[in-house]
Amino acid sequence: MIYEGKKRIWSEYQKEIPEDNYFYVRSCIRQNFFPASEKTFLDIVRNRLGKDFFETQHHTTCGGIAYHSDAIPQETVMTIIARQFALMTEAGYKNYACSCITSFGLYTETMETWKLFPELEAKIREILWKTCHKEFRIPENLAHASDIIYKFRNMIAEKAAYRLVNVKTGKPLRVVEHIGCHYAKMFPSRGVGGAEYPYVLAGMIESWGGEVIDYPERRHCCGFGFRQYLVKANRGYSLSNTHKKFESMAPFKPDMIITNCPGCPYFMDRWQYVISELEGKTYGENGYGIPVFTYEEVAGLVLGYDPWDLGLQMHQVAVEPLLDKMGIKYDPAKKYLGENGKYIGKPQMPRFIKCC
Amino acid sequence: MTPDINFGFGLSKSSRINLDNADNEKFRELAAREPDILKCMACGSCAASCSAGNFTELNLRKIILMLTRGAEKETVRQLESCMFCGKCILVCPRGINTRHLIKSIREIYCRPCAEPETGNGI
Numbered sequence: 001m002i003y004e005g006k007k008r009i010w011s012e013y014q015k016e017i018p019e020d021n022y023f024y025v026r027s028c029i030r031q032n033f034f035p036a037s038e039k040t041f042l043d044i045v046r047n048r049l050g051k052d053f054f055e056t057q058h059h060t061t062c063g064g065i066a067y068h069s070d071a072i073p074q075e076t077v078m079t080i081i082a083r084q085f086a087l088m089t090e091a092g093y094k095n096y097a098c099s100c101i102t103s104f105g106l107y108t109e110t111m112e113t114w115k116l117f118p119e120l121e122a123k124i125r126e127i128l129w130k131t132c133h134k135e136f137r138i139p140e141n142l143a144h145a146s147d148i149i150y151k152f153r154n155m156i157a158e159k160a161a162y163r164l165v166n167v168k169t170g171k172p173l174r175v176v177e178h179i180g181c182h183y184a185k186m187f188p189s190r191g192v193g194g195a196e197y198p199y200v201l202a203g204m205i206e207s208w209g210g211e212v213i214d215y216p217e218r219r220h221c222c223g224f225g226f227r228q229y230l231v232k233a234n235r236g237y238s239l240s241n242t243h244k245k246f247e248s249m250a251p252f253k254p255d256m257i258i259t260n261c262p263g264c265p266y267f268m269d270r271w272q273y274v275i276s277e278l279e280g281k282t283y284g285e286n287g288y289g290i291p292v293f294t295y296e297e298v299a300g301l302v303l304g305y306d307p308w309d310l311g312l313q314m315h316q317v318a319v320e321p322l323l324d325k326m327g328i329k330y331d332p333a334k335k336y337l338g339e340n341g342k343y344i345g346k347p348q349m350p351r352f353i354k355c356c
Numbered sequence: 357m358t359p360d361i362n363f364g365f366g367l368s369k370s371s372r373i374n375l376d377n378a379d380n381e382k383f384r385e386l387a388a389r390e391p392d393i394l395k396c397m398a399c400g401s402c403a404a405s406c407s408a409g410n411f412t413e414l415n416l417r418k419i420i421l422m423l424t425r426g427a428e429k430e431t432v433r434q435l436e437s438c439m440f441c442g443k444c445i446l447v448c449p450r451g452i453n454t455r456h457l458i459k460s461i462r463e464i465y466c467r468p469c470a471e472p473e474t475g476n477g478i
Contacts, residue, residue: 232364232365233364233365234365235363235364235365236365236366236367236368237368239365239366239367239368240367240368240370243367243370244370244372274363275367277360277361277363278363278366278367279367351360
């Protein structure tokens, strides 16, 4: 009886993820934080998996950051989103895939609001027509890009050049997975596994040979949280959030962290440096930090992409210890060389946290 | 440690309480003397009806909660404001003799204060 009930509840948290034909939209901040993630994603799905992903240069920000920091009202955000949907409609697609978790949460919130308040949808349609002369269809399916990698995780595992396994010991790498709050905490049924048991990243880790770490603050916010970092005086809140997570995960000795949100990898990566400067404490082995990755970067590493082509030199925390554990071959001399071998500059070394 | 860089912000002290590290010896002694404390369901009627609580930080609900967590430092100090009027006894839905409980808390937790090293004979 109870088992049946659990099965029914679990089935509600399973998400339908289409096989193919997506209208893909990038994130406005990820391209600055982790510049090769989206490029790698498109390369994997288009060239390695042979899927149809369309993107247009007319796509803009979803307005999420301005909305969540109370700079613009909901109607404005809805009109921006309606315009994105119009671009998808014009391109002839029905499946919408977004790279950003903030956008994903906002699209979900907007679609849910329109379902409950059809008069608001009618108002937005009118505004969009008056301002842009565009009309739109609501997507039949909304997927986050991590849903798509999750769906094809076993296909990626079949093509894997490397696995999430320590080549020296033969043991699975110990991986912390961190899900963006706006992925499943707002609308649990829209994420794989819901808010309580999100499986989207854990599924990838298991398929690629790693071991998922469960720790007390696993579902705690990374510290991104918009208002917490936009005002400098409030950034202590953001930092304290991240500090709490690292204090909680440190005893489990993670080898790496995987995230699916734009803010989470950025803050968990950069704040490790700030914590080290303030407290003199580092969380990785031998004075290093714990390397933090986006799921596209990890998929790229597993598929054998060159680490420097994946933009891993842009990380604050050195990734080399993990590359060595996975047995990935890389040229240290090429770390700070950009496109066509152009030297992109080497950052100043911090006081405490060890960087290669 | 003092950082070399002024970031303009810093780490906030965590309010987290590690129950494994909490010293509950005094609370066990209190619970042995006043078993009714275990009946408290933290409804807050005592705090809501407290005359002293209107003007000071005194909040018996919070004090009991903090004592169960072994965090006594700040909370016991609040009890100095208690006037022993006994209104909290009248409103307690669990029938706890809160006035007597407060007296016992002060006796157990303020023991060094009750026995000063240099008595003045008063």
